[in-house]
Structure formats: structure tokens, C-alpha cells
Amino acid sequence: MGQRVDIIGTLTAPLIRQNPVTLQILGICSALAVTTSLATAVTMSVSLTVVLTLSAVIISLIRRHLPDTIRLIVQIVMVASLVIVIDQVLQAYFSEISRDLSIYVSLITTNCLVLGRTEAFARHNPPLPAAVDAFGNGLGYSVILIVLGGIRELFGRGQLFGWQVLPLADAGGWFSPLSLMLLAPSAFFLLGGVVWAVRSVLPEQAEAPEHVPPATVRAAE
Amino acid sequence: MADTDRNPWRRFLALPNESRTKTLAMAFLVSAVCALMVSGATVLLRPIQAANRAAEEQARIEALVRGVPGMADLLEQSGGSLSTVVIDLDNGRAAADVTAATLEATLADTQNWTTLEQGADLAGLGQRPDYAQVFLLRQGEAISLVLLPMTGQGYGGRIDAILAVEGDMNTIAGIAITQHSETPGLGGRIEDPSWQASFPGTQLHDDAGNLRFATARGEASGIHQVDGITGATRTTRGISNMVNFWLGPDGYGPLLRAIERGEF
Numbered sequence: 089m090g091q092r093v094d095i096i097g098t099l100t101a102p103l104i105r106q107n108p109v110t111l112q113i114l115g116i117c118s119a120l121a122v123t124t125s126l127a128t129a130v131t132m133s134v135s136l137t138v139v140l141t142l143s144a145v146i147i148s149l150i151r152r153h154l155p156d157t158i159r160l161i162v163q164i165v166m167v168a169s170l171v172i173v174i175d176q177v178l179q180a181y182f183s184e185i186s187r188d189l190s191i192y193v194s195l196i197t198t199n200c201l202v203l204g205r206t207e208a209f210a211r212h213n214p215p216l217p218a219a220v221d222a223f224g225n226g227l228g229y230s231v232i233l234i235v236l237g238g239i240r241e242l243f244g245r246g247q248l249f250g251w252q253v254l255p256l257a258d259a260g261g262w263f264s265p266l267s268l269m270l271l272a273p274s275a276f277f278l279l280g281g282v283v284w285a286v287r288s289v290l291p292e293q294a295e296a297p298e299h300v301p302p303a304t305v306r307a308a309e
Numbered sequence: 310m311a312d313t314d315r316n317p318w319r320r321f322l323a324l325p326n327e328s329r330t331k332t333l334a335m336a337f338l339v340s341a342v343c344a345l346m347v348s349g350a351t352v353l354l355r356p357i358q359a360a361n362r363a364a365e366e367q368a369r370i371e372a373l374v375r376g377v378p379g380m381a382d383l384l385e386q387s388g389g390s391l392s393t394v395v396i397d398l399d400n401g402r403a404a405a406d407v408t409a410a411t412l413e414a415t416l417a418d419t420q421n422w423t424t425l426e427q428g429a430d431l432a433g434l435g436q437r438p439d440y441a442q443v444f445l446l447r448q449g450e451a452i453s454l455v456l457l458p459m460t461g462q463g464y465g466g467r468i469d470a471i472l473a474v475e476g477d478m479n480t481i482a483g484i485a486i487t488q489h490s491e492t493p494g495l496g497g498r499i500e501d502p503s504w505q506a507s508f509p510g511t512q513l514h515d516d517a518g519n520l521r522f523a524t525a526r527g528e529a530s531g532i533h534q535v536d537g538i539t540g541a542t543r544t545t546r547g548i549s550n551m552v553n554f555w556l557g558p559d560g561y562g563p564l565l566r567a568i569e570r571g572e573f
Binding site: 150152153154155156157158161162165166168169170172173176177179180181183 | 322326327331332335336339340343344346347350351354357358361362365
């Protein structure tokens with residue numbers, strides 16, 4: 089019973105409360121790069137979740153026999169191989185989306201999220217909790233990516249998954265697309281907004297300020 | 310205990326993690342498993358990827374040709390499937406070691422260009438590449454249309470064009486000017502569809518097989534001529550010279566004969 093509650097907790101914690109992107113600020117680069125449309129965001133989310141879960145399981149399986157001196161390199165090699173396999177599968181079966189994602193699939197290898205979870209969690213836990221934790225983190229990452237991708241595609245092109253949702257002004261509708269939404273900075277703004285929103289609802293996530301502003305301002309001499 | 314000792318695998322697992330043997334063995338095992346995984350995926354999926362790439366290439370060629378004004382309608386009318394081939398202009402056969410992807414790099418090397426002699430240099434180019442990429446439109450096995458990129462010298466500078474020749478290798482199906490710097494309103498009218506409309510149906514050779522293509526002064530008279538453009542004599546002569554050079558023995562002549570013989 090206790091085990092079951094624990095698993096559900098492990099799975100749901102990373103969705104909002106411990107979200108890897110908004111709380112731990114991991115995996116930002118890809119979150120910014122691939123969210124110009126919903127389709128690429130979803131593909132990237134699925135790929136990352138699969139890689140993360142599989143690598144967590146593998147690392148967790150060999151955790152008792154992993155020499156400490158080479159553990160990082162073993163983890164990276166495992167992750168890199170899984171990423172290459174996923175990349176090949178995408179190139180074979182989803183060649184168009186794979187072209188849109190270009191190098192960002194390969195960059196899953198360097199996504200801090202993957203190494204972070206295998207190093208912090210999978211290395212100390214049995215396969216099932218490791219898999220659940222990894223899957224949960226993958227979902228947490230996916231939630232943010234899909235939210236960003238949805239907002240950017242909706243306001244940048246008036247589309248969702250390529251379907252015209254808002255009628256464009258060019259085609260006789262009323263919506264003129266905000267092309268800023270398709271540029272990288274807009275992802276920063278949106279992500280900042282999401283982080284702010286989450287931390288307003290859950291104030292315990294806010295970090296303590298690193299610097300306290302001086303109480304009185306002295307005039308420079 | 311003795312049981313586990315006899316089993317080398319268990320003995321290996323029982324080693325302390327920090328021992329050198331185990332570290333090396335783990336490193337080796339992990340690399341071996343990963344190598345298997347990666348090469349397995351690559352080998353198994355390669356045929357599908359190759360098919361994808363071929364389809365992509367095909368789409369790219371079609372987009373390229375359809376992007377040329379005038380060629381899209383032509384392709385629309387004739388149907389069939391478009392393919393591309395890099396040919397060796399010296400013998401009119403498909404080039405053995407040059408592909409569409411490597412063509413640009415090959416032509417960057419001056420060794421792959423031939424200097425033209427005074428008499429043979431009709432189009433005023435000075436030299437011509439040894440390799441060229443042409444497009445073939447097939448209906449079933451037979452070639453119904455061949456698109457020949459060509460370059461000539463006009464009044465204001467270079468003229469780049471694509472000439473479409475029908476499957477009999479004698480009837481012009483159309484022309485598209487892809488780049489020119491002729492005087493707007495005079496030579497620049499080679500871009501006009503109304504002028505280009507005099508190309509389709511024009512015959513290249515006479516019954517004896519001699520190249521007879523020419524631009525007329527004014528209206529075309531006869532099946533081997535296309536209309537001239539008033540006030541743009543040098544441009545029209547440039548077009549005529551370009552077609553005559555590129556369909557002649559130093560241009561696509563060998564290719565056209567090879568197609569006629571059914572070698573493609």
C-alpha cells in the first residue's frame with residue numbers, strides 16, 4: 089500500500105510541484121528551440137520521455153555494479169546510444185518532423201534533465217521507482233513544452249497542429265499573426281511567465297534572494 | 310559458496326565495484342551493448358531512411374522545376390514522373406562518379422571544364438562544364454520530355470535558360486529563362502510568356518538531321534524558327550546561338566542521340 093502511494097507521488101510530483109523545467113530550470117535549451125509548433129514539441133516530448141525512462145531503467149538495473157570512477161561516462165554513453173536509436177527511428181518513420189527537429193534530437197544527450205535524473209535518482213533506486221520517476225519528469229517536461237508550443241503556434245500562426253484555428257487577416261479573417269511568437273525570445277518570455285505563474289500559486293518554490301539590497305543608499309564620493 | 314566461485318559471472322559481480330578488473334570489464338560491456346544497439350538500429354532502419362531520402366530528393370527536384378515559370382504547366386500537361394541525372398557532356402552518358410549532390414563541388418574544379426575553340430564557341434562562353442544536370446520526364450519507360458539547362462551570352466550579360474524538348478528529341482516543348490540581365494522592355498522581353506509561346510512546336514532538325522533552329526527577324530517563318538524581338542537583335546541572336554551551341558556536338562548533342570538510341 090505504502091509502495092503504491094509512493095509510486096503515484098513519484099509520478100505526479102514532477103508534473104507541477106517539482107517540475108524539472110520551471111522549478112529546476114533543466115532542459116531549457118531544447119524547450120526554447122523546438123516549441124515553435126505543437127507537432128515538434130510533442131515529438132520532442134515523446135522522444136525525451138522515452139530516452140529518459142529507458143536510460144533510468146538501464147542505469148537502475150546496473151546501479152549495484154557501476155564503478156564510481158566511470159559512472160558518469162557510462163551514463164552518458166547509455167543516454168547517447170538511446171538518443172541515436174531514437175533519432176534513427178524518427179528519421180525512418182517521421183522524416184519530416186525529424187527534419188524540423190534537426191539537431192535537437194541529438195542534443196537530448198546533453199539535456200541536463202536526462203543526466204540529472206539518472207545521476208540523482210535512478211542510481212540509488214530500484215528499476216520500477218526509477219522508471220516512474222523518469223516518466224514523471226518526462227511528463228513534466230512535456231507539459232511545459234506542449235504549453236509553450238501550443239501558445240506559440242496559436243499566436244504565431246493562428247494554428248494548432250497545423251489546423252487553422254484563428255482565421256488569418258490575409259485570408260479574410262480577423263487574426264494577424266504575431267511573428268515574434270515564432271522567434272526564440274518569445275519562448276523566454278513565455279517560460280518566464282509560466283515560472284512566475286507557478287511560483288505565485290506555489291510560493292514555496294520561490295528561491296530566497298541571493299542579495300539583500302542595502303537599506304540606505306550612500307552617495308558615491 | 311563453492312558454487313558461486315565456480316561461476317565466473319557471479320565471481321565477477323561479487324568483485325568490489327572499485328576494482329580495476331570490474332571497472333574495465335564494465336566499461337567494455339557497456340560499450341559493447343551500446344555499439345550493438347546503435348549499429349543494429351542503423352542497419353535495420355537504413356532501407357526505410359534511404360527510401361525517405363529518395364522521396365525527399367524527388368520532391369526537391371519537382372519543386373525546383375515547378376518553381377521555374379512556364380515549366381510547371383508543361384509538367385502538368387505531360388504528367389509522368391520526373392527524375393534527374395548528371396551527364397557527362399563529352400560522351401552524352403550518365404556520369405559515372407558525379408551525382409547531383411557532388412556536381413557543385415566537381416564544377417568548382419577547373420579541370421572539369423573544357424575550353425572551347427573559337428569556331429566551336431557559338432554561344433560565346435569561352436568554356437563549358439564537362440558535367441550537367443538534366444531532368445527527364447518519363448511516361449512508363451519512355452522519355453516524354455527532357456529539360457536541358459543552358460547558358461548563353463546576351464546583350465547585357467549571361468542568359469540562363471531551361472529548354473524543354475519532347476520525346477522525339479526534335480520538337481521544342483517550351484523554354485524558361487531562369488536568369489538574364491537584358492534591357493527591360495527590349496531584350497528583357499525574353500521573359501514574356503507571349504514571346505516564349507512561339508517556342509512550343511518548333512522543330513530543331515531538318516529531315517537530314519542538321520540543326521536548323523534560328524530566331525527570325527520579326528515573325529517566324531517556317532517550322533525551325535521562333536519569333537525575333539524587335540530592337541533586341543543581339544539578345545535574340547544570343548538565344549539562337551545558345552540553343553544552337555547547346556544542342557550541337559559540344560553541348561547536349563551526344564545526349565540527344567543517346568536518348569534517341571534508347572540508352573536512357
